[in-house]
Amino acid sequence: MSRDLTLAIYVFILATFVGFEVIARVPAILHTPLMSATNAIHGIVLLGAMLVAGFADTPLLKGIAFVAVVLGAANVFGGFAVTERMLDMFKQQQHKAPAQTDKL
Amino acid sequence: MSFDLRGAAISLSYIAAAVLFIFGLQRLSSPRTARSGNRLAAVGMFVALVATLFDRQIATFWLIALGIPVGAIIGVYFARRVPMTAMPQMVALFNGAGGATAALVSVAEYIHASSVGEVSMVASVAVVLGTAIGAISFSGSIIAFCKLQEVLSTKPLLFPGQRVLQGLVLLNALGLALMIVSGRMGASALWWLFAATLTLGALATLAIGGGDMPVVIAVLNSLTGLATAITGLELNNEMLIVAGMLVGASGTLLTLLMSKAMNRSLGNVLFSGFGAVKAAVTAGSNGTAPVAREATVDDTAIALAYARRVIMIPGYGLAVAQAQHELQALASELGRRGVDVRYAIHPVAGRMPGHMNVLLAEANVPYDQLAEMEQVNGTFESTDVALVVGANDVVNPAARDDPSSPIYGMPILDADKAKQVVVLKRGMSVGFAGIDNALFYRPNTRMLFGDARKSLSRLVEALKSV
Numbered sequence: 001m002s003r004d005l006t007l008a009i010y011v012f013i014l015a016t017f018v019g020f021e022v023i024a025r026v027p028a029i030l031h032t033p034l035m036s037a038t039n040a041i042h043g044i045v046l047l048g049a050m051l052v053a054g055f056a057d058t059p060l061l062k063g064i065a066f067v068a069v070v071l072g073a074a075n076v077f078g079g080f081a082v083t084e085r086m087l088d089m090f091k092q093q094q095h096k097a098p099a100q101t102d103k104l
Numbered sequence: 105m106s107f108d109l110r111g112a113a114i115s116l117s118y119i120a121a122a123v124l125f126i127f128g129l130q131r132l133s134s135p136r137t138a139r140s141g142n143r144l145a146a147v148g149m150f151v152a153l154v155a156t157l158f159d160r161q162i163a164t165f166w167l168i169a170l171g172i173p174v175g176a177i178i179g180v181y182f183a184r185r186v187p188m189t190a191m192p193q194m195v196a197l198f199n200g201a202g203g204a205t206a207a208l209v210s211v212a213e214y215i216h217a218s219s220v221g222e223v224s225m226v227a228s229v230a231v232v233l234g235t236a237i238g239a240i241s242f243s244g245s246i247i248a249f250c251k252l253q254e255v256l257s258t259k260p261l262l263f264p265g266q267r268v269l270q271g272l273v274l275l276n277a278l279g280l281a282l283m284i285v286s287g288r289m290g291a292s293a294l295w296w297l298f299a300a301t302l303t304l305g306a307l308a309t310l311a312i313g314g315g316d317m318p319v320v321i322a323v324l325n326s327l328t329g330l331a332t333a334i335t336g337l338e339l340n341n342e343m344l345i346v347a348g349m350l351v352g353a354s355g356t357l358l359t360l361l362m363s364k365a366m367n368r369s370l371g372n373v374l375f376s377g378f379g380a381v382k383a384a385v386t387a388g389s390n391g392t393a394p395v396a397r398e399a400t401v402d403d404t405a406i407a408l409a410y411a412r413r414v415i416m417i418p419g420y421g422l423a424v425a426q427a428q429h430e431l432q433a434l435a436s437e438l439g440r441r442g443v444d445v446r447y448a449i450h451p452v453a454g455r456m457p458g459h460m461n462v463l464l465a466e467a468n469v470p471y472d473q474l475a476e477m478e479q480v481n482g483t484f485e486s487t488d489v490a491l492v493v494g495a496n497d498v499v500n501p502a503a504r505d506d507p508s509s510p511i512y513g514m515p516i517l518d519a520d521k522a523k524q525v526v527v528l529k530r531g532m533s534v535g536f537a538g539i540d541n542a543l544f545y546r547p548n549t550r551m552l553f554g555d556a557r558k559s560l561s562r563l564v565e566a567l568k569s570v
Contacts, residue, residue: 005226008337008345015333015346019353022126026133028451028476031358031458032191034132037142038354039195039325041125042202044149044347045332046172047156048209048339052216053171054162061212066167068208071201073175076153079198080146081183086191087139089465 033086040079046072110158117155118343124148125347129354135471152343188466189423192321192456193252196245199324203241206331207298210234213338215291225285230337232281232297238331239298240305245324247309248317252455258314270307276300312374315497317455319362319373326355358457365451367513396532399550401559404526405566408434411488413444415480417519418460419453421494421529421556428467430560431493435469437567446473448480448517450498481518490522492543494529494556500541510539525549528556 026034049068056065125148131141162168179198186194214231217223223231250256277300283289284297312320329351336344363370408414416435422428435445447469453460461474484490492499499519502509519525520543527544529551543549552559 004340005337008340008342011342011345012333012337012349015349016353018126019129019350020357022129022133022350023354023357025130028449028458029461029471029474030132030135030138031361032456032462033138033142033458034129034354035322035325035358035457036191036195037129037132037145038329038351039199039202040142041129041145041149041347042325042329042332042351043198044152044344045202045205045209045328045335046175047152048213048332048335048341048344049171049205050153050156050168051159051161051339051341052209052212053167054159054164055216056164056167056212057216058219061215062167064208064212064215066171068205068212069168069171070175070178071208072205073172074179075175075198075202075205076149076179077176078179078183078194078201080142080149081180082186082191082194082198083142084139085183086188086462087142089188089462090135090138090471 033083033090036079036083036086040076040083043072043076043079046076048072110160114155114158115342117151118346121148121152121155121343122346124151125350129350152347156343187426188463189426190253191462192317192454192459193249195456196249196252196321196324199321199328200242200245200249202328203238203245203324203331205238206328206335207235207238207242209335210238210331210338211291211294211298213335214294218290223287225287227338228285228287230334231294232284234331234334234338235294235298236277236281236301237327237334239301240308241324241327241331243302243305244309244320244327247306248320248324251309251314252317256310260313261310266307266311270304273300273303273307277304308374314455315452316366316373318452318457318459319359319366319370321456322355322358322362323370323374324355326352326359329353329355362452362457365515366511367515396544396551397549399526399552401552401562401566404550404552405563405570407489407524407526408438408443408491408563409441409567409570411438411443413483413487414438414446414489414491415475415484415487415519415522416445416447417490417492417495417499417517418447418449418464419493419495419498420455420459421496423454423459423463423494425494425556427493427555427557427560428463428469430557430564432464432467432469433564434560434567435473437564441567446475446480446483448475448477448519450477450495450517453495453498477515477517484518484521487522488524490519490525492519492525492527492529493560496529496541497539499543500539501546502539502542506542519543520546520549523548526552528552528554528559530555 049072053065056062128141128145131137210231280293280297329348333345333348438445449460501520503511503514503516
């Protein structure tokens, strides 16, 4: 097995453990924002789409890459924006005005 | 050979981004720090994306320059417009977008690699997995979206021969995967694999009932994370591996938590078509149909006004009726009268993990009033009124007492132990599990029929004149 691949598998497994450790402490009250934030983080796949778009040299590849970049970007930007909005809900309460209505 | 400064800078940026992701997720563990956590993760994403622009593999930029703004505008537009009640659908949709991206990246990488030379066995295994998992996550998310949006029925869709069809598609996909990995078939087979796994994801999700959506969304989230990490193996990019697996692991953990909260194995949730056999279990097994007693708004208002302790039990019906603000208005009116009010949140209330908490936070409910199941269950005996708003299966005492019930063993909120139970509900219809609720026929239970939002605002009015 090549050294690159071995290292990649190490990274793969260790990242899994870190993921478990970090998430295990999140209370149920924050499960939705957590899920939404991790949803945005897997938008990192946009990075893969960018690489593919960068070396795409046929019309077919360019087409696939373009769709991938658009979807990946929607995932990243939409994901973080939605999470921000959810967490705004939790912030409002710290200096809450009674019977404040929803501004969104 | 000169030192590759550019490559080193990119790698260091990736390490920084990974650290930012981890700290960001860690800060999401407390409501106080959660916002900064999300922002740290977003900064990490920015660093990683900018660093990638300097990658030497990228020869042309125009596709990127065109695609990112288009995607970003679409994503942010929907993210800002969607109401809080529709959050699960939105997350499902973004998740599907991520899954599709991972599958397309895998296909494109394979076409590109096979056009310049032989694709190694390891690389083709990664491509096959990335395509299949990404496609399953994509079509599964789209079906989940349709069910949550109620474009499709929320009931499990089962048809004769479904198992057989699913098995055939799976066999077909496995066959194609083997042909690709062994190098006997190329890109055309990969497209067929893409199609087969799309079908598989759709069929599997169609067969899952609406009540199990918190689990489904967690599974799909973790699958997209996994597919993303696999594209990292294809493209030899550690950033994709680390970020993808952080998500894969967190999704898996949430999945396990959710299925534990329903006391069912993950396999049972995903493959049993749960809730489809509802006709068999209806009330009145002793021949006479039991009768539920109806309450009036005024009776309920008086009972609430003179209670010392009230526990609110919100469920998905609250979200559908968009009644979270009215519920909070009722709670604060009671609070003003010196009644001790708490909200009891079942782990799978709502349509995604923690969904109820976000909805109530939107209505400015202080989060120290929100109690989790284990904290609150011992206190029902000393509670005067348990007000059930749009919750059903999570308060069904059959889960505790009746071994023949399909939900037997699922931990529930012991609302029936309160001195009085008032259930706000549209009618006597069954919950997502498709079974009747024994709580509605208990002597200490009263039903307040009608739209939850209207009932709650009428309760607030009536309370003011008590």
